[in-house]
Amino acid sequence: MKLFHSHFSPFARKVMACAHVLGIADRIALLPSAAHPVKRDGTILAHHPMAQVPTLLDDEGHALADSRVICEYLDARAGGKLFPPAGPARWSALNAQSIADGILDAALLIRYELTARDASERSVAWMDGQEAKIVSALAALDSEAESFADRIDIGTISIACALGYLDLRFAELGWKRSHPDLAAWFTRFAEHPAMLATRPPAA
Template structure:
């Protein structure tokens, strides 16, 4: 199996794909294609794989296009014979729900980053930023109340860890760990997995 992948070193969604690849032993099967994804200055190279010009975006050996991270991760899991996406049943719905929650946290946090980094200061909307921060806080509280068991490495746990790692990377002053010590401890342990250590984001 070979997979061409447009990626970005700082993207939490790309990291999720790469963590899955490492956990499944497929990292050497991925051909990395660098990109400069940006919501304003769109990188048209990525549109070869994804018309939205968003990463991660992939193409299989037979030309099948795969996007976004959820699709690529499930494809990799299927290619490896399973393991990170439980079969239909309660464990699967829990894993997928956790993935959706952590992805939603990232969506809100990215909106804050774009608002503050890309939009001119005179046009920034403080209420919008505040409401996105509320979503992030609510998601963190929900994650703290629904921790994966130690040793769990399914797609829900991986997405939790990638989302929390990205908050540490891009919003260090947020101090999300305050009042959520069990979530912080869980994340610290999960970050020591070889797949997480191999995929830490860089600016």
């Protein structure tokens, strides 16, 4: 398998963290990418119409995009460890993934606003609105942090990758100071071998 990848993409990190937990990371070759919200990467586009990172090419050359799809595909190939079966545990894990992905969507929209637009085109109201989503999501996760315990599933991996991205690109938020339970859980989870193996370079 091959993965269009960026060391700075939190969604690509989520995919590779799952691969490490599943024990199949060594079966995935990482391909360089130049994905951009405005200037699309033609190499990825040749395989998938969204031209986004991450995009996985399976052993037959078929392309899968979106970290949620790729992670579930890898989990199925590895025998199913990270996505609980139907029932409360599954919905809890999927909802946690959804909240984490929402944090990342909002953070990346702010990042694109700052890096892909000229200063005269930027909207402070837009960025404030995205930051408000991050703040409310962090509060919700902090209130549930004790329930994460030692869980290693698609929900907790997604949350850890989202928090790691905030530390990388939005250190000024200082989220750990105001969310101590979530910060304590993240400090422990960040030492998992899969998280250490996928830690991005310093920004």
